Amino acid sequence: xxxxxxxxxxxxxxxxxxxxxxxxxxxxxxxxxxxxxxxxxxxxxxxxxxxxxxxxxxxxxxxxxxxxxxxxxxxxxxxxxxxxxxxxxxxxxxxxxxxxxxxxxxxxxxxxxxxxxxxxxxxxxxxxxxxxx
Numbered sequence: 001x002x003x004x005x006x007x008x009x010x011x012x013x014x015x016x017x018x019x020x021x022x023x024x025x026x027x028x029x030x031x032x033x034x035x036x037x038x039x040x041x042x043x044x045x046x047x048x049x050x051x052x053x054x055x056x057x058x059x060x061x062x063x064x065x066x067x068x069x070x071x072x073x074x075x076x077x078x079x080x081x082x083x084x085x086x087x088x089x090x091x092x093x094x095x096x097x098x099x100x101x102x103x104x105x106x107x108x109x110x111x112x113x114x115x116x117x118x119x120x121x122x123x124x125x126x127x128x129x130x131x132x133x
Contacts, residue, residue, distance in 0.1 A: 011036070012036040012037055012053075013055065013057050013058070014050065014055045014058045015030070015038070015039050015058075016040045016041075016042070016043060016058065017059075017060075018042055023041070026091070026121065027039065029118045033122055033125075034131075035056070036132075038053070041065075042065050043060070043070070043072055044068045046060070047068060050076065050084075055084065057087035057088065057089065058077070058084065058087065058089070059089050059125070060073050060088060062092035062094060062100050062103065062111075070090050070092070071107070073088070087129055089111070089112060090103075092111060092113060093113070110124055110127075110128060112124050
């Protein structure tokens, strides 16, 4: 039972981000805080990972290439992994875009607006995913 409990505390946070500099920033912040991290450069790349694995939470850009954006990832999680829906945080630099604003209103998912400081990101991650073990 201890092994199962230990495995559960080591679940990675999945970061979905297509900008390498933002991906590096978010990954470094999470790893410095003690989280394990998995990455995907798009929603298309992330969906098979979500289908096959377990994650502490998901930090997803709203807009990623390939035709699967943050709203699509949210919808997939709501349908296929509903236990994770409260553990999705959006990051976006496009909050004034009406489509983005509508998605945020519709989903109720928390959002950290780019550019953001490490403390803003970590505050949202700790609130919605809990502290790393």
